Amino acid sequence: MPKREDIKKVLLIGSGPITIGQAAEFDFSGSQACRSLKEEGVQVVLVNSNPATIMTDPEMADSVYIEPLDARIIEKIIEKERPDGIIAGIGGQTGLNITSELAEMGVFEKYGVQILGTPVEAIKNTEDRELFKETMLSIGEKVPLSRAVHSLKEAEEVVEELGLPLIIRPAYTLGGAGGGIARTKEELLEITERGLRRSRINQVLIEESVLGWAEVEYEVMRDANDTCIVICNMENIDPMGVHTGESAVVAPSQTLSDEEHQMLRSASIKIIRALKIEGGCNIQYALKEGDYRIVEVNPRVSRSSALASKATGYPIARVTAKIAIGMTLDEIVNSVTKSTPASFEPALDYVITKIPRWPFDKFTTADKTLTTAMKSTGEIMAIGRTIEESLLKAFKSLDIDSQLGIKRWDEPEIKTLLKTPTSERLFVIFHALERGMSIKEIAELTSINPFFISKMKKIVEMEKHIRTEELTPEFLREVKRMGFPDSRLAELTGKTREQISDFRHEEGILATFKMVDTCAAEFEAATPYYYSTYENTCETNSTDKKKILILGAGPIRIGQGIEFDYCTVHAVTALREEGIETHIINNNPETVSTDFDTSDKLFFEPLTMEYVMNVIERERPDGVLVQFGGQTSVNLALPLKKELKRRTDLNTVILGTDPEDMDLAEDREKFYLLMQELGIPQPEGGYATSQQEAIEVAKRIGFPVLVRPSYVLGGRAMEIVYDEIDLERYMKEAVRVSPEHPILIDDFLEAACEIDVDAVCDQKDVLIGAIMEHIEEAGVHSGDSACVIPPQSLSKEVLDQVRDLSLIHISEPTRPY
Known part of the structure; x- marks a missing residue:
């Protein structure tokens, strides 16, 4: 059916500030939805409280409100704007919860606002744990034995019924917030009390344990015609008991038999139809020996949706927005191929690996144990032709001190860490294999499928060969195809990275680039993005246009968040306005900068010297911009400048502030x-x-x-x-x-006032954009302090002095600021 003509104006609600479990993925989905609706001539009203987002840019929507995400405030906006409809599932759990509150308050009925796409009934039937259980059982689908409770007394009764351990899942929460695994009655009461406080409807589901089962996710799409497609299936490396946002994940699934895949695929389509969800939907399963249980259904875009979008190239949020205004999958054009409809299921001819990024390097004393509640701040995605290559690229993308084969543990520690999942689990598995522990023993301790452990064993065995064998051209080609970076080869052979790199180039062993095009090269792609590997055919063609490469910021972490993605996207926009071809290299699947059409070319790669140089060698950009990717790209500035100077065959330079001044x-x-x-x-x-x-x-x-x-x-x-x-x-x-x-x-200046100044210099003039006065005294990091613009208590004399000092600081042509 064609687009609904009665829908002229649509309200979108953002996800608010970044929190654990709710990060840049909702800026990505919200921005994509805004563009999708505007393509169809629909006016967009956007409400969000996070200013460090692309979706709150004035040009992204017709009306942008930076306001607290509170139902009463949004009612006032509805009263003023009078939208025809609202799309609930774009702003994560926050948007979903507020939509439910507004519906319960009678606001939509009062102002004639329609809930577009997924109806409120579907939201209730997925978010209310008891209703979800009843709905699944009514269609003959299996869920873990469970009981929804509203009090600690009811929780105590469940122990007698289901035994221990038990899984606690609060209703209407995100990232497993307030939930956990209870192995004792005391833990059950403690987690239940916390979960009841977190739940919007004061409800938690207490369910039987399926700990140790495999966890598999299906990303599904449905339109109003009841056409359904499976966009992607993903397999968690960690078993049930670790939140999917905390687990390493591969796509497509690697250990499912065809029979198991068809069984879960059929169940997924049956579930999305029964719930009457219109748009994207994430379904999570526990699987063991051909038997399965439905763990959860998310009737909205999520972090997994963002991962599935980037893994396949299928723009889930874009299609969801169009379905919400009445369009059907066969009418919506695949924006990557520009020729096939959105009803074509994506096909993958590569393997992606996702690994979360945890903040434990910042909070060294925090509990690193992984459970059903999220602790990670972000994630990376790597693409390779094999699991081994994808895994090795993923580890390099994390931008952490620890790498495979570096850290050591003694045997008692190894067994403890294998049995109790932590952020170091994959590194511990690697070290256990190095020490000779068998695949079977590791699998028994971790409940991880032996298939994944065997793949890590292949990496361990290859490292042994590299240490002892001569690195001939043939052997070097083999290890590069497996995914070993030059830096690791240098460590294993006692050479320098430069020596390995030069040897590679002398022997013609160069990175090639493959497309992510949603269709495994069955159709020509108009807006593809790329990943590197070491094969014979390269699928990217360099142009003669003036071009600039921008280094992204990598995974979101404490102190390096969505604001750097915001900067990267604005840099792309500014360069495109000047007719310059723009390329981005980044590895964060949650962001707008890694959307398929943000830049002219996107390279999904680790942000390290080797991978950046691979892109430069292939594309020959005129320059590289490093100042928009936070500390990650700034740390590369000096080494990259030295490498470009060393490589006399390249004319690429670093633009903007000179790395020496940085x-x-x-x-x-x-x-x-x-x-x-x-x-x-x-x-x-x-x-x-x-x-x-x-x-x-x-x-x-x-x-x-x-x-x-x-x-x-x-x-x-x-x-x-x-x-x-x-x-x-x-x-x-x-x-x-x-x-x-x-x-x-x-x-340390005690009881001092802290001031931030933001300024920019064009080698001639200096513009001070803002002077910010911190509310907390010096000693609280500027990123943690509340601040006001303009300053409220600083005298004119102090402000004049601040301006004068700022001008001195950046008065030289390339002085950093």
């Missing part, structure tokens, strides 16, 4: 000396590269002192230190975080 800002010693040279006042301080030097500086200044390493983001390893013992402890961590650069030690 180094002046990032290197604590150089920055300290620069401030002295410019006569800009700063706290009394010094810098140190060893524990003894740090103690001497601190004694000279006097405690407390503020200590900061170089080249870090979000205040990582930055602390106020009050005595010598504390300083000794600190130095061990700081040296590990930033071993090649000095640590700055300042006199």
